[in-house]
Amino acid sequence: MGLLIDLDGTVWEDGVLIAGAAAAVAALREAAVPFRFLTNTTRKARATLALELTEAGLGAAAEEVLTATSSAAAWLRRRGVERVSALVAEAALVDLEGLTIEHEAPDVVLVGDLGETWTFPVLDRAFRAVLAGAELVAVQKNRYWKTGGRLSLDAGPFVAALEYATGQTAHLIGKPSRELFVTAAAELGLEPQRVAMVGDDLEADIAGAKRAGLLAVAVRTGKYRPADEESLTASADNVLDSLADLPAALGLG
Numbered sequence: 001m002g003l004l005i006d007l008d009g010t011v012w013e014d015g016v017l018i019a020g021a022a023a024a025v026a027a028l029r030e031a032a033v034p035f036r037f038l039t040n041t042t043r044k045a046r047a048t049l050a051l052e053l054t055e056a057g058l059g060a061a062a063e064e065v066l067t068a069t070s071s072a073a074a075w076l077r078r079r080g081v082e083r084v085s086a087l088v089a090e091a092a093l094v095d096l097e098g099l100t101i102e103h104e105a106p107d108v109v110l111v112g113d114l115g116e117t118w119t120f121p122v123l124d125r126a127f128r129a130v131l132a133g134a135e136l137v138a139v140q141k142n143r144y145w146k147t148g149g150r151l152s153l154d155a156g157p158f159v160a161a162l163e164y165a166t167g168q169t170a171h172l173i174g175k176p177s178r179e180l181f182v183t184a185a186a187e188l189g190l191e192p193q194r195v196a197m198v199g200d201d202l203e204a205d206i207a208g209a210k211r212a213g214l215l216a217v218a219v220r221t222g223k224y225r226p227a228d229e230e231s232l233t234a235s236a237d238n239v240l241d242s243l244a245d246l247p248a249a250l251g252l253g
Contacts, residue, residue: 009222176208
C-alpha cells in the first residue's frame with residue numbers, strides 16, 4: 001500500500017506543522033511505506049516546499065514532492081507544447097523547465113494561483129490569448145484554500161471566469177483530475193487501487209481520488225468544517241481527526 005499525502009490543511013497550515021504530522025511521517029518512513037506529498041499549490045516550487053518541510057521539522061526531499069505545476073509541465077512537454085503563458089507565482093516557474101514563457105502569442109494559457117497579484121490586465125491578456133487560439137489549461141481549479149486562519153479564493157474562480165468569457169472548458173491537470181492521481185500512483189510503482197490519498201479537501205482530494213480508483217482517507221483539519229462530516233463519511237474510505245492518526249489506522253503500532 002502506498003500513500004499520497006496532501007500538504008496544505010493536512011500536513012501543515014500556514015507553514016506550521018499540524019500536531020503529530022512529523023511523527024506520523026516518521027512512522028511511515030520507519031515502516032517503509034512508500035509515499036509522496038501531492039499538492040495543488042502553484043505558488044512554490046518542489047524544491048522550496050521540500051526545504052520548508054525540512055525546516056518545519058518534518059524532512060522531505062524534492063523528489064518526494066509532486067506539485068500540480070510540475071505535473072502540468074511534464075504533461076505539456078509530452079504533448080510537444082513550447083510556448084506557454086503561465087499564470088503561476090514567479091517562484092513556481094522553475095518547475096516549468098523546458099517551456100518558453102510567452103504571454104502575447106502562446107500555444108497554451110496555463111492558469112494557476114496568482115494570489116493577490118491577479119489583476120484585470122492579467123485576466124484580459126489571457127482571455128485574448130485563448131480567443132486567438134491558445135488552449136486553456138488549469139493547473140488546478142480549487143475554489144478556495146485556508147491561509148492566515150481564513151478561507152481565501154484559489155485558482156478555480158479565475159479559471160471559471162476565463163471559461164465563461166471564452167466558451168472553452170479548461171483541461172485540468174491538478175487534483176481532482178484522474179490523470180494526476182494515476183501519474184502519482186505510477187511514480188510509487190503501484191496500481192491506483194493500491195494507493196490511498198490522504199487529504200482535507202472533499203472534492204480535490206477525496207472525490208478526485210475515488211474517481212481515479214484510489215482509496216481516500218479524509219482528515220478533520222484544514223478545509224474541514226462540521227457541515228462536511230456527512231459527505232466525508234459517505235465518500236471517504238476512512239475519516240481521521242488528523243494525519244497524526246494515520247499510523248494507527250494503518251496498524252503501524
